[in-house]
Amino acid sequence: MAHSRGDTRARILHTAAELFQRQGYGATGLNQVLTASGAPKGSLYFHFPDGKEQLAAEAMALAGAEMAERMAEAVAAAAGPAEAIAALGALLAQGLENSDYRDGCPIATVALEEAGDTGPIHDACQRTYELWLRGLVEQFRGWRLAEQEAQELADLAMSSLQGALLLARVRHDTAVIHAVARRVGAMAAQAASAALGPIAAQGASDR
Template sequence: MTSKNQSRERILQTATRLFHMNGYHATGLNQIIKESGAPKGSLYYHFPDGKEQLASEAIERFGAMVAANILEDTQNEVDPLKAFQAHILKIANKFAVVENIPLCADSLPIGLMAAETALVNERLRLKCEAVFERFEEIYIEKLVASDYSKEQARLISSTLNALIEGAVTLSLTKKSNQPLQDIVKMLPLLLQK
């Protein structure tokens, strides 16, 4: 019972990290098995649908992790502007890259897997879509609680989602968290009522 969950858990954990670091197509099942240290034979036992199922659950888990982070950061500050800025700065700080490996995997974009799968795998596309929508919901809730109108809140949240996703990609590409710092500075303009 516990051992079942242990090796399933190890596989899923490693898969989540690798998929989001390197992407869906660049990550092999053999690599996941090797790095997780889990018994090789058990992969298809725990994940009968193979790679697709593994990726699907990885996206779900990754999304939940990030959503929890967002939620925490937004609840620590009453002011939505300060809350969002704190959240982005947290990402920027985690973002330091050491020898090509980002210090923390949750500073990576969901957009990599989203863009990889959007046109070719409906199941995974839907998972990514759900994740993005969850983020948006949290932003909206925070804004509405501070008396932004429903439509204004939706618009800001959609933009914020795009902004963070894009800035993470840029930071990754430039090997610098400058783009993330830049959007923090611009955020006050976006949140005007």
């Protein structure tokens, strides 16, 4: 059965995203991407005329968008901030365990390589983190947290979980992810409770 051009392009992108996640940008060669994806020679530059840089930028955007969807699903049923952060921790821990501790954050390895540079790869990684953070901020705002506090808690949760993910990968033990999620979740829950306090008090006085 013949594959369409769209199928080939998508297959190359997903394969590249997996390899970049595991190995980083510098250690991943285009021939490896082609071999692992089963794409015909010449197809890479046909679909990605700007070469490896374009491929990496689009792969990071794709991986980031897919993770954003999984994150949104994980926190959708959360009753509050603590449950939401615990759900995110569980999502990251499960992904790490399923890969036998080979795969961490979908974009962190490349993001660290490109942190000191400018260009499409750096921009794609930055937009991805902002996408994830925006989702968390919207969740926290739903629990009546003020905008600045929601942003600060989102930054804290994301940076803490990212660090815990790295430590868990080194230790081959996801316990640290769940422990950090509980700690940060408790702080977020306390902030949400404080935000609801004046509203609850006002409601009681109106009765």
